[in-house]
Amino acid sequence: MNTIHARALTCALGVLLGTFAAFAQENATPADGAADNEGSQQPGAPQTTTLPPAPRRGFNEREGVRWGTLMRDSAVFLGVQQGFRLATEEGTREALKGPFFADWGNAIGAMHGWTDKDPFYVNYIGHPLMGAVSNYIWINNDPEYQLVEFGTSRRYWMSRLRSAAFGFVFSTVFEIGPASEASIGNVQSKYPAQGFVDWVITPTLGFALVIGEDALDRYLVVKFEDKHKNAFMRAMVRSWAAPDRTFANILRFKQPWARENRVGVKAYPTLKERSYTDAPILPDKSDEPMEPSDHPWSLPSKFDVDFHASVGVMDAQCQGAAGAMLFNFKPDLSIVLDGGGCKLSNMPTNFSGDLLGTSGGVRYTFLNHTRFQPYAQVKTGVVKMYQREVNPAALAALAKFWGGEDKIPNNEFHLWAKEYDSTAPLIGAGAGVMLGLTRAIWLRLAGADYTHVWMDPLNGHRLRDSVAITSGFELRFGNW
Numbered sequence: 001m002n003t004i005h006a007r008a009l010t011c012a013l014g015v016l017l018g019t020f021a022a023f024a025q026e027n028a029t030p031a032d033g034a035a036d037n038e039g040s041q042q043p044g045a046p047q048t049t050t051l052p053p054a055p056r057r058g059f060n061e062r063e064g065v066r067w068g069t070l071m072r073d074s075a076v077f078l079g080v081q082q083g084f085r086l087a088t089e090e091g092t093r094e095a096l097k098g099p100f101f102a103d104w105g106n107a108i109g110a111m112h113g114w115t116d117k118d119p120f121y122v123n124y125i126g127h128p129l130m131g132a133v134s135n136y137i138w139i140n141n142d143p144e145y146q147l148v149e150f151g152t153s154r155r156y157w158m159s160r161l162r163s164a165a166f167g168f169v170f171s172t173v174f175e176i177g178p179a180s181e182a183s184i185g186n187v188q189s190k191y192p193a194q195g196f197v198d199w200v201i202t203p204t205l206g207f208a209l210v211i212g213e214d215a216l217d218r219y220l221v222v223k224f225e226d227k228h229k230n231a232f233m234r235a236m237v238r239s240w241a242a243p244d245r246t247f248a249n250i251l252r253f254k255q256p257w258a259r260e261n262r263v264g265v266k267a268y269p270t271l272k273e274r275s276y277t278d279a280p281i282l283p284d285k286s287d288e289p290m291e292p293s294d295h296p297w298s299l300p301s302k303f304d305v306d307f308h309a310s311v312g313v314m315d316a317q318c319q320g321a322a323g324a325m326l327f328n329f330k331p332d333l334s335i336v337l338d339g340g341g342c343k344l345s346n347m348p349t350n351f352s353g354d355l356l357g358t359s360g361g362v363r364y365t366f367l368n369h370t371r372f373q374p375y376a377q378v379k380t381g382v383v384k385m386y387q388r389e390v391n392p393a394a395l396a397a398l399a400k401f402w403g404g405e406d407k408i409p410n411n412e413f414h415l416w417a418k419e420y421d422s423t424a425p426l427i428g429a430g431a432g433v434m435l436g437l438t439r440a441i442w443l444r445l446a447g448a449d450y451t452h453v454w455m456d457p458l459n460g461h462r463l464r465d466s467v468a469i470t471s472g473f474e475l476r477f478g479n480w
Helices: 007-025 067-088 090-097 100-109 120-140 154-176 197-227 231-241 243-251 392-402 410-415
Strands: 303-314 318-330 333-344 351-365 372-390 417-436 441-453 465-477
Touching: 067 090, 067 120, 067 154, 067 243, 120 154, 120 197, 120 243, 154 197, 197 231, 197 243, 231 243, 303 333, 303 441, 318 351, 318 465, 333 372, 351 417, 372 441, 392 410, 410 417, 417 465
Parallel strands: none
Antiparallel strands: 303 318, 303 465, 318 333, 333 351, 351 372, 372 417, 417 441, 441 465
16 A cells, blocks of 8 residues: 555556557557458449448347456456565565464454545545456456446446446455455555555545546547547547556457447448448447336335445544445345444544444335335444554654654654554444435435444543434445
8 A cells, every 4th residue: 555556557557558559450450359341342443341240239148247257357457466566565575474364364453544644646546547447347247238338228327336346346355355455465454554545435436437438438439430540549549548448458368449339440430431221330229218207216126235424423423434235135124234434523632533333234114105215223233443642742753853744654653652442342223214316326315323332431432322413325226
């Protein structure tokens, strides 16, 4: 986490490789997914263009996810990232000398809070790039949805939500998996790298980048190809307008500009070359819209993903956010698994702290034919309180010696601060009201969750009973 690792560099490398490969493509034999097939012309004969058969939506719907190549491409990407870390970070190589499983466990157990003190471009540019590449790795290996294009169709959004789920899994594996920052270098065990910022930013902003690149491909790249026939320029525009897709293509040993939903850069006909009888180059747009004519809020979903902000009162005066998965084994009854954290605001002088908790339980939803659906839930789990005590005099002296607080080496953290933590079980109950916006998107208008924690006071700070006021969004799957 102390450098950009391979996040920004991998995508930049993909773009550069795409540029050089595109240059070579200008005079190369067609090999990018479809033959140019321009037909042999006799001297003096009228110039004609024979279009290659356009891909048809659904030609591979019977083929499931290509798990073998998915794992291969993911392993290559993960290997590039971790190899870069090992090659460039002396601290990562030094950390390999300790007991593997013990150090790995210590790194995971030390995580708390939000920030990891990485620069802005690492957290909010580099990590989203990694998230987008992992999304495209899934898309490249999900044949049923490979031909979709950006739009409002159900198939497009199902495809991208599937890829977003994989992006979250890949991000988690990168952070704490067997070949992760936690296991290779034990990054999270060292101040100040314990925060959860990357867990949230990588998959969420990565997903947003995918949507953005898809939109650019449809509204910029396709229109450019409709007007310009130069293969070199087409390959350049395809590669540079979608750097994350470009690098994902390289990971699967394909041309950087490859597209599953249309032919190659030399074979793609311009608008002038097409006739009204030609098959469409892009998949048709006959998919059913996301919004049906019936009431979307009357249809039960198979599982839901919930994101919400919270403000705690009573013992835990805490502001934060959480996420939850709901598995609906009955239309009105769900198993809830959630996790989240918040920053404590009622701390003594020179103290700061946060809470991190995870829990599971059951939710009952009061189904009706309106868009307003009340719910009630009970849950149990564990919560961890973390506290940091700062010695202002020691911090000031070290800052003066090193030329600023941000210049103090991380390994001198123990000279100006102390850390404390405590973990305890919890039990809670809550209720709220959901508002249906569409079949897929619901708004948590308001919720209230009471929690009791069996935790002894930590440095005089007592955490027993709290109430959190929540609000957020919920994505429902399986009913659209």
